[in-house]
Amino acid sequence: MFKLSFYAALLMFAANSSIAASVASPLELRVLGSGGPGATGRAGAGYIVLVDGNPRILVDAGPGTFVRLGEAKLSLANLDVVLLTHLHIDHTGELPGFFKARAVSGEGPVRVRVFGPTGHHGEGDEATFPSTSRFIDLLFGPDGAFSYLHDFAAPVTIDATNIDASANAPKTPKLIYSAQGLEISAIAGHHGDVPAVIYRIDYHHQSITFSGDIEANGIENLRRIAQHTSLLVFNCVVLDPPGSRPVLYTLHTPPRAIGVVANDSGTKKLLLSHLSPVIDQQQASVEASIREHYKGPVVFAQDGMRLQP
Template sequence: MFKLTLVAAILIFATLSSVAAPVAPPLDLVVLGSGGPGATGRAGAGYVVLVDGEPRILVDAGPGTFVRLGEAKLSLDKVDIVLLTHLHIDHTGELPGLFKARAISASGPVNLRVFGPTGHHGEGEDATFPATSRYIDLLFGPAGAYSYLRDFAAPMTIKATDLDASANAPKTPQTIYSEHGLNISAIAGHHGDAPAVIYRIDYRDQSITFSGDIDAKGIDNLSRIAQHTDLLVFNCVVLDPPGSRPVLYTLHTPPRTIGVVAAGSETKKLLLSHLSPSIDQQRASVEASIRAHYQGPVVFAEDGMRLHP
Protein backbone atom coordinates (compact mmCIF):
# COMPACT_ATOMS: atom_id res chain seq x y z
CA MET A 1 0.00 0.00 0.00
CA PHE A 2 2.81 2.37 0.93
CA LYS A 3 4.62 1.62 -2.34
CA LEU A 4 1.51 2.35 -4.37
CA THR A 5 0.98 5.63 -2.51
CA LEU A 6 4.62 6.62 -3.10
CA VAL A 7 4.40 5.82 -6.81
CA ALA A 8 1.17 7.80 -7.08
CA ALA A 9 2.79 10.76 -5.33
CA ILE A 10 5.76 10.68 -7.69
CA LEU A 11 3.46 10.60 -10.72
CA ILE A 12 1.40 13.51 -9.40
CA PHE A 13 4.56 15.53 -8.68
CA ALA A 14 5.91 14.83 -12.16
CA THR A 15 2.62 15.91 -13.71
CA LEU A 16 2.48 19.12 -11.67
CA SER A 17 6.11 19.88 -12.49
CA SER A 18 5.48 19.57 -16.22
CA VAL A 19 2.48 21.90 -15.94
CA ALA A 20 4.43 24.45 -13.88
CA ALA A 21 7.33 24.62 -16.34
CA PRO A 22 5.97 25.74 -19.72
CA VAL A 23 8.15 25.16 -22.75
CA ALA A 24 9.84 28.33 -24.00
CA PRO A 25 8.69 29.51 -27.43
CA PRO A 26 11.20 28.96 -30.26
CA LEU A 27 11.72 32.71 -30.73
CA ASP A 28 11.10 35.65 -28.44
CA LEU A 29 11.90 39.31 -29.02
CA VAL A 30 12.84 41.81 -26.30
CA VAL A 31 12.92 45.47 -27.31
CA LEU A 32 15.95 47.08 -25.66
CA GLY A 33 15.50 50.36 -27.46
CA SER A 34 12.48 51.69 -29.36
CA GLY A 35 13.58 55.28 -29.98
CA GLY A 36 15.27 57.29 -32.68
CA PRO A 37 18.37 59.48 -32.66
CA GLY A 38 16.87 62.17 -30.42
CA ALA A 39 17.12 62.16 -26.62
CA THR A 40 13.40 61.63 -26.04
CA GLY A 41 13.36 59.21 -23.11
CA ARG A 42 13.59 56.06 -25.23
CA ALA A 43 16.77 54.07 -25.78
CA GLY A 44 18.20 53.96 -29.29
CA ALA A 45 17.37 51.05 -31.57
CA GLY A 46 18.28 47.62 -30.19
CA TYR A 47 16.80 44.17 -29.66
CA VAL A 48 17.63 40.80 -28.19
CA VAL A 49 16.26 37.64 -29.79
CA LEU A 50 15.80 34.64 -27.49
CA VAL A 51 16.13 31.19 -29.01
CA ASP A 52 14.42 28.46 -26.97
CA GLY A 53 14.30 30.92 -24.07
CA GLU A 54 18.00 31.85 -24.18
CA PRO A 55 19.22 35.30 -25.34
CA ARG A 56 21.33 34.50 -28.40
CA ILE A 57 21.16 37.32 -30.93
CA LEU A 58 21.71 41.06 -30.52
CA VAL A 59 20.22 43.22 -33.29
CA ASP A 60 21.64 46.75 -33.24
CA ALA A 61 22.84 48.43 -30.05
CA GLY A 62 21.72 52.03 -29.77
CA PRO A 63 22.52 54.32 -26.81
CA GLY A 64 20.62 53.28 -23.69
CA THR A 65 20.25 49.61 -24.59
CA PHE A 66 22.87 48.69 -21.96
CA VAL A 67 20.59 49.97 -19.19
CA ARG A 68 17.48 48.38 -20.71
CA LEU A 69 19.25 45.03 -20.84
CA GLY A 70 19.85 45.19 -17.09
CA GLU A 71 16.26 46.23 -16.44
CA ALA A 72 15.07 43.22 -18.43
CA LYS A 73 17.28 40.98 -16.25
CA LEU A 74 18.63 39.20 -19.29
CA SER A 75 22.04 37.55 -19.34
CA LEU A 76 24.43 37.93 -22.25
CA ASP A 77 26.34 34.75 -21.47
CA LYS A 78 24.86 32.87 -24.46
CA VAL A 79 24.82 35.77 -26.92
CA ASP A 80 27.13 34.92 -29.81
CA ILE A 81 25.58 36.65 -32.84
CA VAL A 82 25.35 40.41 -33.47
CA LEU A 83 23.41 41.82 -36.44
CA LEU A 84 24.01 45.47 -37.34
CA THR A 85 21.54 47.02 -39.78
CA HIS A 86 23.84 50.00 -40.39
CA LEU A 87 26.54 51.98 -38.59
CA HIS A 88 24.72 55.15 -37.50
CA ILE A 89 25.42 56.04 -33.88
CA ASP A 90 21.83 55.51 -32.75
CA HIS A 91 22.17 51.85 -33.82
CA THR A 92 25.72 51.06 -32.66
CA GLY A 93 26.70 53.48 -29.89
CA GLU A 94 26.33 50.94 -27.06
CA LEU A 95 28.43 48.13 -28.58
CA PRO A 96 31.51 48.67 -26.37
CA GLY A 97 29.49 48.55 -23.15
CA LEU A 98 27.51 45.51 -24.23
CA PHE A 99 30.63 43.67 -25.37
CA LYS A 100 32.31 44.36 -22.05
CA ALA A 101 29.20 43.09 -20.24
CA ARG A 102 29.37 39.98 -22.43
CA ALA A 103 32.99 39.42 -21.39
CA ILE A 104 32.19 39.78 -17.69
CA SER A 105 29.28 37.35 -17.95
CA ALA A 106 31.42 34.65 -19.52
CA SER A 107 32.57 31.48 -17.77
CA GLY A 108 34.95 30.69 -20.62
CA PRO A 109 36.21 32.06 -23.95
CA VAL A 110 33.86 34.46 -25.77
CA ASN A 111 33.32 34.02 -29.51
CA LEU A 112 31.18 36.66 -31.18
CA ARG A 113 30.09 36.73 -34.80
CA VAL A 114 29.22 40.23 -36.00
CA PHE A 115 27.43 40.86 -39.30
CA GLY A 116 26.95 44.24 -40.90
CA PRO A 117 27.16 46.19 -44.16
CA THR A 118 30.08 46.84 -46.44
CA GLY A 119 31.49 50.35 -46.43
CA HIS A 120 30.91 53.44 -48.52
CA HIS A 121 33.44 56.06 -49.58
CA GLY A 122 31.46 59.26 -49.89
CA GLU A 123 32.16 62.14 -52.21
CA GLY A 124 30.93 65.70 -52.01
CA GLU A 125 28.18 65.84 -49.39
CA ASP A 126 28.00 62.06 -48.99
CA ALA A 127 29.31 60.60 -45.74
CA THR A 128 32.01 57.95 -45.58
CA PHE A 129 31.26 54.75 -43.67
CA PRO A 130 33.79 52.04 -42.89
CA ALA A 131 32.99 48.41 -43.62
CA THR A 132 31.72 46.59 -40.53
CA SER A 133 34.97 44.61 -40.23
CA ARG A 134 36.95 47.85 -40.24
CA TYR A 135 34.56 49.42 -37.73
CA ILE A 136 34.96 46.46 -35.34
CA ASP A 137 38.74 46.59 -35.79
CA LEU A 138 38.79 50.30 -34.93
CA LEU A 139 36.94 49.54 -31.71
CA PHE A 140 38.27 46.16 -30.60
CA GLY A 141 41.23 45.25 -32.82
CA PRO A 142 44.88 45.09 -31.65
CA ALA A 143 45.24 48.86 -32.10
CA GLY A 144 41.59 49.65 -31.43
CA ALA A 145 40.14 52.03 -28.87
CA TYR A 146 39.03 49.11 -26.67
CA SER A 147 41.68 46.53 -27.52
CA TYR A 148 41.98 45.66 -23.81
CA LEU A 149 38.67 43.77 -24.03
CA ARG A 150 40.34 40.93 -25.93
CA ASP A 151 41.52 39.43 -22.64
CA PHE A 152 39.93 41.65 -19.99
CA ALA A 153 37.71 39.10 -18.22
CA ALA A 154 37.79 36.21 -20.68
CA PRO A 155 39.51 35.61 -24.00
CA MET A 156 37.32 37.34 -26.58
CA THR A 157 37.33 36.64 -30.31
CA ILE A 158 35.23 38.82 -32.61
CA LYS A 159 34.73 37.69 -36.20
CA ALA A 160 33.17 40.41 -38.36
CA THR A 161 31.54 39.62 -41.71
CA ASP A 162 30.82 42.34 -44.24
CA LEU A 163 27.55 41.89 -46.14
CA ASP A 164 27.19 43.41 -49.58
CA ALA A 165 25.03 46.51 -49.22
CA SER A 166 25.98 48.10 -52.52
CA ALA A 167 23.73 48.91 -55.46
CA ASN A 168 25.03 45.71 -57.10
CA ALA A 169 24.18 43.45 -54.15
CA PRO A 170 22.09 40.31 -54.84
CA LYS A 171 18.35 40.94 -55.11
CA THR A 172 17.50 37.70 -53.34
CA PRO A 173 18.06 36.95 -49.62
CA GLN A 174 21.39 35.31 -48.80
CA THR A 175 21.88 32.86 -45.92
CA ILE A 176 24.58 34.21 -43.61
CA TYR A 177 24.21 31.76 -40.72
CA SER A 178 22.71 28.29 -40.46
CA GLU A 179 23.27 25.98 -37.50
CA HIS A 180 21.10 23.61 -35.43
CA GLY A 181 17.95 24.74 -37.21
CA LEU A 182 18.64 28.46 -36.68
CA ASN A 183 18.79 30.25 -40.02
CA ILE A 184 19.63 33.92 -40.57
CA SER A 185 19.33 35.53 -43.99
CA ALA A 186 20.11 39.03 -45.19
CA ILE A 187 19.56 41.34 -48.13
CA ALA A 188 20.74 44.86 -48.87
CA GLY A 189 18.60 47.70 -47.57
CA HIS A 190 18.81 51.38 -48.46
CA HIS A 191 19.20 54.27 -46.01
CA GLY A 192 20.41 57.31 -47.87
CA ASP A 193 24.19 57.13 -48.17
CA ALA A 194 24.57 54.78 -45.18
CA PRO A 195 25.05 51.16 -46.33
CA ALA A 196 22.27 49.11 -44.74
CA VAL A 197 21.19 45.48 -44.35
CA ILE A 198 17.79 43.84 -43.72
CA TYR A 199 17.77 40.63 -41.66
CA ARG A 200 15.43 37.68 -41.20
CA ILE A 201 15.73 35.07 -38.43
CA ASP A 202 14.01 31.69 -38.90
CA TYR A 203 13.81 28.94 -36.29
CA ARG A 204 11.36 26.06 -35.84
CA ASP A 205 8.67 27.48 -38.11
CA GLN A 206 8.85 30.97 -36.60
CA SER A 207 10.44 34.07 -38.09
CA ILE A 208 11.32 37.68 -37.26
CA THR A 209 12.33 40.21 -39.91
CA PHE A 210 14.09 43.52 -39.15
CA SER A 211 13.76 46.32 -41.70
CA GLY A 212 16.34 48.63 -40.16
CA ASP A 213 16.12 52.23 -41.31
CA ILE A 214 14.93 52.04 -44.89
CA ASP A 215 13.82 54.40 -47.64
CA ALA A 216 11.87 53.82 -50.84
CA LYS A 217 14.83 52.31 -52.70
CA GLY A 218 15.01 49.42 -50.22
CA ILE A 219 11.31 48.50 -50.19
CA ASP A 220 11.48 45.85 -52.92
CA ASN A 221 14.23 43.94 -51.12
CA LEU A 222 12.37 44.16 -47.82
CA SER A 223 9.24 42.78 -49.48
CA ARG A 224 11.25 39.82 -50.82
CA ILE A 225 12.85 38.79 -47.54
CA ALA A 226 9.76 39.42 -45.37
CA GLN A 227 7.39 37.07 -47.22
CA HIS A 228 5.07 35.30 -44.73
CA THR A 229 7.17 36.43 -41.76
CA ASP A 230 5.58 36.01 -38.34
CA LEU A 231 6.85 39.35 -37.00
CA LEU A 232 8.05 42.33 -39.03
CA VAL A 233 9.95 44.93 -37.00
CA PHE A 234 9.60 48.08 -39.08
CA ASN A 235 11.30 51.35 -38.18
CA CYS A 236 8.69 54.11 -38.13
CA VAL A 237 10.17 57.60 -37.93
CA VAL A 238 8.21 59.79 -40.35
CA LEU A 239 4.55 60.64 -40.95
CA ASP A 240 2.91 60.39 -44.35
CA PRO A 241 3.93 63.27 -46.64
CA PRO A 242 3.96 66.13 -46.05
CA GLY A 243 3.91 65.57 -42.27
CA SER A 244 7.68 65.37 -41.84
CA ARG A 245 10.68 67.29 -43.17
CA PRO A 246 11.24 66.43 -46.86
CA VAL A 247 14.82 65.25 -46.29
CA LEU A 248 13.57 62.55 -43.92
CA TYR A 249 11.69 60.81 -46.73
CA THR A 250 15.04 60.16 -48.41
CA LEU A 251 15.95 58.06 -45.34
CA HIS A 252 12.74 56.50 -44.00
CA THR A 253 9.43 54.89 -44.93
CA PRO A 254 6.07 56.64 -44.28
CA PRO A 255 3.21 54.71 -42.58
CA ARG A 256 1.09 54.16 -45.70
CA THR A 257 3.99 52.40 -47.43
CA ILE A 258 4.65 50.36 -44.29
CA GLY A 259 1.08 49.10 -44.56
CA VAL A 260 1.55 48.21 -48.21
CA VAL A 261 4.72 46.21 -47.46
CA ALA A 262 3.19 44.41 -44.47
CA ALA A 263 0.11 43.46 -46.49
CA GLY A 264 2.04 42.43 -49.60
CA SER A 265 4.42 40.23 -47.63
CA GLU A 266 1.51 38.72 -45.66
CA THR A 267 3.19 39.60 -42.37
CA LYS A 268 1.37 38.06 -39.41
CA LYS A 269 2.25 40.81 -36.89
CA LEU A 270 3.76 44.29 -37.32
CA LEU A 271 5.90 45.97 -34.68
CA LEU A 272 6.55 49.69 -35.19
CA SER A 273 9.80 50.72 -33.56
CA HIS A 274 12.57 53.35 -33.73
CA LEU A 275 9.74 55.78 -33.01
CA SER A 276 10.02 59.55 -33.26
CA PRO A 277 8.07 62.05 -31.11
CA SER A 278 5.82 62.89 -34.08
CA ILE A 279 4.79 59.24 -34.34
CA ASP A 280 4.07 59.10 -30.61
CA GLN A 281 1.91 62.20 -30.85
CA GLN A 282 -0.13 60.93 -33.80
CA ARG A 283 -0.43 57.20 -33.23
CA ALA A 284 -4.09 57.08 -34.24
CA SER A 285 -3.45 58.63 -37.65
CA VAL A 286 -0.34 56.49 -38.16
CA GLU A 287 -2.28 53.30 -37.46
CA ALA A 288 -5.20 54.43 -39.64
CA SER A 289 -2.80 55.01 -42.51
CA ILE A 290 -1.29 51.53 -42.11
CA ARG A 291 -4.75 49.98 -41.82
CA ALA A 292 -5.65 51.31 -45.25
CA HIS A 293 -3.73 48.26 -46.53
CA TYR A 294 -2.77 45.99 -43.61
CA GLN A 295 -5.35 44.42 -41.29
CA GLY A 296 -3.09 42.32 -39.06
CA PRO A 297 -1.99 43.20 -35.49
CA VAL A 298 -0.07 46.49 -35.20
CA VAL A 299 2.01 47.11 -32.07
CA PHE A 300 3.88 50.28 -31.11
CA ALA A 301 7.16 49.31 -29.44
CA GLU A 302 8.18 50.36 -25.95
CA ASP A 303 11.52 49.85 -24.25
CA GLY A 304 11.47 46.53 -22.38
CA MET A 305 8.57 45.09 -24.38
CA ARG A 306 8.64 41.33 -24.95
CA LEU A 307 6.83 39.74 -27.90
CA HIS A 308 6.26 36.28 -29.33
CA PRO A 309 6.26 36.11 -33.13
Protein backbone atom coordinates (compact mmCIF):
# COMPACT_ATOMS: atom_id res chain seq x y z
CA MET A 1 0.00 0.00 0.00
CA PHE A 2 2.84 2.37 0.89
CA LYS A 3 4.61 1.69 -2.41
CA LEU A 4 1.43 2.24 -4.41
CA SER A 5 0.71 5.51 -2.60
CA PHE A 6 4.28 6.65 -3.05
CA TYR A 7 4.31 6.00 -6.79
CA ALA A 8 0.84 7.50 -7.21
CA ALA A 9 2.04 10.66 -5.46
CA LEU A 10 5.17 10.70 -7.60
CA LEU A 11 3.12 10.45 -10.79
CA MET A 12 0.78 13.19 -9.59
CA PHE A 13 3.75 15.44 -8.79
CA ALA A 14 5.24 14.83 -12.25
CA ALA A 15 1.92 15.59 -13.93
CA ASN A 16 1.42 18.79 -11.95
CA SER A 17 4.99 19.87 -12.69
CA SER A 18 4.41 19.27 -16.40
CA ILE A 19 1.21 21.29 -16.32
CA ALA A 20 2.92 24.11 -14.42
CA ALA A 21 5.78 24.13 -16.92
CA SER A 22 3.35 24.37 -19.84
CA VAL A 23 1.45 27.35 -18.44
CA ALA A 24 2.51 30.46 -20.33
CA SER A 25 3.65 33.58 -18.55
CA PRO A 26 1.14 36.44 -18.95
CA LEU A 27 3.80 38.39 -20.89
CA GLU A 28 6.90 37.17 -22.68
CA LEU A 29 9.37 39.17 -24.76
CA ARG A 30 11.15 37.77 -27.80
CA VAL A 31 14.03 39.87 -29.10
CA LEU A 32 13.90 39.74 -32.89
CA GLY A 33 16.56 42.39 -33.36
CA SER A 34 19.04 43.79 -30.84
CA GLY A 35 21.20 45.92 -33.14
CA GLY A 36 21.21 49.31 -34.80
CA PRO A 37 21.55 50.67 -38.31
CA GLY A 38 24.97 49.14 -39.02
CA ALA A 39 25.47 45.75 -40.68
CA THR A 40 27.11 44.20 -37.62
CA GLY A 41 25.56 40.73 -37.50
CA ARG A 42 22.61 41.77 -35.37
CA ALA A 43 19.15 42.47 -36.76
CA GLY A 44 17.79 45.99 -36.39
CA ALA A 45 15.50 46.86 -33.50
CA GLY A 46 12.41 44.69 -33.17
CA TYR A 47 10.47 42.66 -30.62
CA ILE A 48 7.45 40.39 -30.35
CA VAL A 49 5.42 40.42 -27.13
CA LEU A 50 3.52 37.22 -26.36
CA VAL A 51 0.32 37.55 -24.35
CA ASP A 52 -0.65 34.29 -22.63
CA GLY A 53 1.71 32.53 -25.02
CA ASN A 54 0.27 34.10 -28.19
CA PRO A 55 2.41 36.48 -30.29
CA ARG A 56 0.19 39.57 -30.24
CA ILE A 57 2.28 42.74 -30.31
CA LEU A 58 5.10 43.75 -32.67
CA VAL A 59 7.33 46.56 -31.40
CA ASP A 60 9.40 48.02 -34.25
CA ALA A 61 10.56 45.99 -37.26
CA GLY A 62 14.17 46.74 -38.17
CA PRO A 63 16.07 45.03 -41.00
CA GLY A 64 16.68 41.36 -40.28
CA THR A 65 13.81 40.93 -37.82
CA PHE A 66 11.71 39.04 -40.38
CA VAL A 67 14.33 36.28 -40.58
CA ARG A 68 14.62 36.18 -36.78
CA LEU A 69 10.84 35.70 -36.58
CA GLY A 70 11.13 32.62 -38.79
CA GLU A 71 13.99 31.26 -36.70
CA ALA A 72 11.83 31.68 -33.58
CA LYS A 73 9.04 29.70 -35.31
CA LEU A 74 6.42 32.16 -34.10
CA SER A 75 3.09 32.45 -35.89
CA LEU A 76 1.67 35.85 -36.77
CA ALA A 77 -1.90 34.52 -36.94
CA ASN A 78 -2.88 36.44 -33.77
CA LEU A 79 -0.78 39.56 -34.30
CA ASP A 80 -3.13 42.53 -34.00
CA VAL A 81 -1.07 45.42 -32.60
CA VAL A 82 2.07 47.13 -33.96
CA LEU A 83 3.92 49.76 -31.94
CA LEU A 84 6.41 51.96 -33.80
CA THR A 85 8.74 53.99 -31.59
CA HIS A 86 9.81 56.15 -34.56
CA LEU A 87 10.14 55.92 -38.32
CA HIS A 88 13.87 55.48 -38.84
CA ILE A 89 14.72 52.68 -41.29
CA ASP A 90 16.46 50.58 -38.63
CA HIS A 91 13.12 50.41 -36.77
CA THR A 92 10.64 50.01 -39.66
CA GLY A 93 12.49 48.51 -42.65
CA GLU A 94 10.86 45.07 -42.41
CA LEU A 95 7.29 46.25 -41.87
CA PRO A 96 5.97 45.28 -45.35
CA GLY A 97 7.27 41.74 -44.91
CA PHE A 98 5.54 41.38 -41.55
CA PHE A 99 2.23 42.57 -42.93
CA LYS A 100 2.37 40.21 -45.89
CA ALA A 101 3.25 37.34 -43.56
CA ARG A 102 0.32 38.31 -41.35
CA ALA A 103 -1.98 38.25 -44.38
CA VAL A 104 -1.07 34.64 -45.21
CA SER A 105 -0.84 33.38 -41.61
CA GLY A 106 -4.51 32.74 -40.94
CA GLU A 107 -7.95 32.46 -42.41
CA GLY A 108 -10.49 35.23 -42.76
CA PRO A 109 -10.15 39.01 -42.61
CA VAL A 110 -7.10 40.57 -40.98
CA ARG A 111 -7.21 43.73 -38.90
CA VAL A 112 -4.09 45.22 -37.35
CA ARG A 113 -3.85 48.39 -35.30
CA VAL A 114 -0.66 50.41 -35.76
CA PHE A 115 0.45 53.11 -33.34
CA GLY A 116 3.28 55.53 -33.93
CA PRO A 117 4.33 59.18 -33.74
CA THR A 118 2.89 62.25 -35.36
CA GLY A 119 4.92 63.80 -38.18
CA HIS A 120 7.43 66.61 -38.32
CA HIS A 121 7.97 69.18 -41.05
CA GLY A 122 11.66 69.98 -40.87
CA GLU A 123 13.11 73.43 -41.34
CA GLY A 124 16.66 74.25 -42.31
CA ASP A 125 18.82 71.17 -41.73
CA GLU A 126 16.03 69.25 -39.99
CA ALA A 127 14.58 66.19 -41.67
CA THR A 128 10.90 65.86 -42.51
CA PHE A 129 9.01 62.81 -41.23
CA PRO A 130 5.46 61.77 -42.17
CA SER A 131 2.95 60.94 -39.50
CA THR A 132 2.46 57.22 -38.87
CA SER A 133 -0.91 57.25 -40.62
CA ARG A 134 0.67 58.90 -43.67
CA PHE A 135 3.57 56.44 -43.54
CA ILE A 136 1.18 53.48 -43.54
CA ASP A 137 -0.81 55.05 -46.37
CA LEU A 138 2.36 55.50 -48.45
CA LEU A 139 3.10 51.81 -48.01
CA PHE A 140 -0.31 50.13 -48.04
CA GLY A 141 -2.90 52.74 -49.03
CA PRO A 142 -4.84 52.79 -52.34
CA ASP A 143 -1.91 54.50 -54.09
CA GLY A 144 0.76 53.02 -51.85
CA ALA A 145 3.80 51.01 -52.86
CA PHE A 146 2.17 47.78 -51.64
CA SER A 147 -1.50 48.57 -52.23
CA TYR A 148 -2.03 45.05 -53.62
CA LEU A 149 -1.79 43.66 -50.09
CA HIS A 150 -5.28 44.77 -49.04
CA ASP A 151 -6.84 41.69 -50.69
CA PHE A 152 -3.80 39.57 -51.57
CA ALA A 153 -4.62 36.52 -49.44
CA ALA A 154 -7.38 37.87 -47.22
CA PRO A 155 -9.02 41.25 -46.69
CA VAL A 156 -6.44 43.29 -44.76
CA THR A 157 -7.33 46.39 -42.76
CA ILE A 158 -4.58 48.47 -41.17
CA ASP A 159 -5.80 51.11 -38.74
CA ALA A 160 -3.11 53.68 -37.95
CA THR A 161 -3.22 55.97 -34.91
CA ASN A 162 -0.87 58.93 -34.49
CA ILE A 163 0.52 59.53 -30.99
CA ASP A 164 1.35 63.15 -30.21
CA ALA A 165 5.15 63.33 -30.23
CA SER A 166 5.48 67.08 -30.61
CA ALA A 167 7.31 69.43 -28.28
CA ASN A 168 3.93 70.33 -26.77
CA ALA A 169 2.79 66.74 -26.22
CA PRO A 170 1.21 65.88 -22.85
CA LYS A 171 3.67 65.04 -20.07
CA THR A 172 1.56 62.21 -18.69
CA PRO A 173 1.16 58.72 -20.20
CA LYS A 174 -1.94 58.16 -22.32
CA LEU A 175 -3.83 54.86 -22.50
CA ILE A 176 -3.99 54.00 -26.21
CA TYR A 177 -5.26 50.41 -26.09
CA SER A 178 -7.32 48.40 -23.63
CA ALA A 179 -8.91 44.98 -24.14
CA GLN A 180 -9.46 42.01 -21.82
CA GLY A 181 -6.97 43.22 -19.24
CA LEU A 182 -4.26 44.13 -21.76
CA GLU A 183 -3.36 47.81 -21.60
CA ILE A 184 -0.88 49.83 -23.65
CA SER A 185 0.16 53.34 -22.69
CA ALA A 186 2.28 55.84 -24.58
CA ILE A 187 4.10 59.12 -24.05
CA ALA A 188 6.27 61.27 -26.28
CA GLY A 189 9.98 60.48 -26.42
CA HIS A 190 12.84 62.70 -27.61
CA HIS A 191 15.20 61.57 -30.38
CA GLY A 192 16.62 64.76 -31.82
CA ASP A 193 14.29 66.11 -34.50
CA VAL A 194 12.72 62.66 -35.01
CA PRO A 195 9.21 62.27 -33.58
CA ALA A 196 9.39 59.38 -31.12
CA VAL A 197 7.14 57.50 -28.71
CA ILE A 198 7.77 55.50 -25.52
CA TYR A 199 5.42 52.56 -24.85
CA ARG A 200 4.39 50.50 -21.84
CA ILE A 201 2.46 47.22 -21.98
CA ASP A 202 0.61 46.02 -18.84
CA TYR A 203 -1.08 42.66 -18.35
CA HIS A 204 -1.84 40.60 -15.22
CA HIS A 205 0.52 42.52 -12.94
CA GLN A 206 3.40 42.34 -15.43
CA SER A 207 4.69 45.18 -17.57
CA ILE A 208 7.24 45.86 -20.30
CA THR A 209 8.37 49.39 -21.14
CA PHE A 210 10.21 50.30 -24.37
CA SER A 211 12.32 53.45 -24.36
CA GLY A 212 12.91 53.55 -28.10
CA ASP A 213 15.78 55.78 -29.17
CA ILE A 214 15.93 58.59 -26.64
CA GLU A 215 18.51 61.15 -25.57
CA ALA A 216 19.36 61.97 -21.97
CA ASN A 217 17.77 65.42 -21.90
CA GLY A 218 14.41 63.93 -22.82
CA ILE A 219 14.17 61.04 -20.39
CA GLU A 220 11.80 62.63 -17.89
CA ASN A 221 8.82 61.18 -19.77
CA LEU A 222 10.44 57.76 -19.67
CA ARG A 223 10.85 58.06 -15.91
CA ARG A 224 7.12 58.81 -15.63
CA ILE A 225 5.81 55.94 -17.73
CA ALA A 226 8.28 53.32 -16.46
CA GLN A 227 7.37 53.55 -12.76
CA HIS A 228 7.81 50.08 -11.18
CA THR A 229 7.86 48.39 -14.57
CA SER A 230 8.74 44.69 -14.57
CA LEU A 231 11.07 45.02 -17.55
CA LEU A 232 12.57 48.15 -19.10
CA VAL A 233 13.97 47.73 -22.61
CA PHE A 234 16.45 50.58 -22.96
CA ASN A 235 18.28 51.33 -26.20
CA CYS A 236 22.00 51.49 -25.43
CA VAL A 237 24.13 52.96 -28.20
CA VAL A 238 26.74 55.30 -26.70
CA LEU A 239 29.38 55.20 -23.98
CA ASP A 240 29.53 57.75 -21.19
CA PRO A 241 30.87 61.09 -22.46
CA PRO A 242 33.28 61.63 -24.09
CA GLY A 243 33.53 58.02 -25.30
CA SER A 244 31.29 58.46 -28.36
CA ARG A 245 30.86 61.05 -31.08
CA PRO A 246 29.30 64.26 -29.69
CA VAL A 247 26.39 64.23 -32.15
CA LEU A 248 25.28 60.84 -30.83
CA TYR A 249 24.54 62.34 -27.40
CA THR A 250 21.84 64.49 -29.04
CA LEU A 251 20.10 61.23 -29.98
CA HIS A 252 20.94 58.60 -27.34
CA THR A 253 21.29 58.09 -23.57
CA PRO A 254 24.69 57.13 -22.06
CA PRO A 255 24.98 54.25 -19.56
CA ARG A 256 25.28 56.33 -16.38
CA ALA A 257 22.03 58.16 -17.19
CA ILE A 258 20.37 54.83 -18.03
CA GLY A 259 21.23 53.63 -14.53
CA VAL A 260 19.76 56.76 -12.97
CA VAL A 261 16.45 56.36 -14.82
CA ALA A 262 16.21 52.64 -14.07
CA ASN A 263 16.80 53.33 -10.38
CA ASP A 264 14.47 56.33 -10.12
CA SER A 265 11.63 54.49 -11.87
CA GLY A 266 11.91 51.40 -9.68
CA THR A 267 12.56 49.16 -12.69
CA LYS A 268 12.73 45.49 -11.69
CA LYS A 269 14.81 44.24 -14.65
CA LEU A 270 16.79 46.16 -17.29
CA LEU A 271 17.37 44.89 -20.83
CA LEU A 272 19.93 46.80 -22.89
CA SER A 273 19.22 46.55 -26.61
CA HIS A 274 19.78 48.37 -29.93
CA LEU A 275 23.43 47.70 -29.15
CA SER A 276 26.26 49.28 -31.12
CA PRO A 277 29.68 47.64 -31.67
CA VAL A 278 31.28 49.96 -29.11
CA ILE A 279 28.83 48.70 -26.47
CA ASP A 280 29.58 45.09 -27.41
CA GLN A 281 33.28 45.77 -26.99
CA GLN A 282 32.92 47.41 -23.58
CA GLN A 283 30.03 45.60 -21.90
CA ALA A 284 31.84 45.35 -18.55
CA SER A 285 32.43 49.10 -18.28
CA VAL A 286 28.91 49.86 -19.51
CA GLU A 287 27.40 47.63 -16.83
CA ALA A 288 29.69 49.07 -14.15
CA SER A 289 28.57 52.57 -15.05
CA ILE A 290 24.89 51.60 -14.89
CA ARG A 291 25.41 49.92 -11.52
CA GLU A 292 26.62 53.13 -9.95
CA HIS A 293 22.90 53.86 -9.54
CA TYR A 294 20.92 50.75 -10.49
CA LYS A 295 21.34 47.48 -8.56
CA GLY A 296 18.77 45.28 -10.28
CA PRO A 297 19.38 42.66 -13.00
CA VAL A 298 21.05 43.99 -16.16
CA VAL A 299 20.86 41.92 -19.36
CA PHE A 300 22.50 42.61 -22.73
CA ALA A 301 20.11 41.63 -25.52
CA GLN A 302 20.84 39.06 -28.21
CA ASP A 303 18.78 38.28 -31.26
CA GLY A 304 16.39 35.45 -30.44
CA MET A 305 16.52 36.02 -26.68
CA ARG A 306 13.43 35.12 -24.61
CA LEU A 307 12.62 36.99 -21.42
CA GLN A 308 9.75 36.98 -18.97
CA PRO A 309 9.17 40.19 -16.96
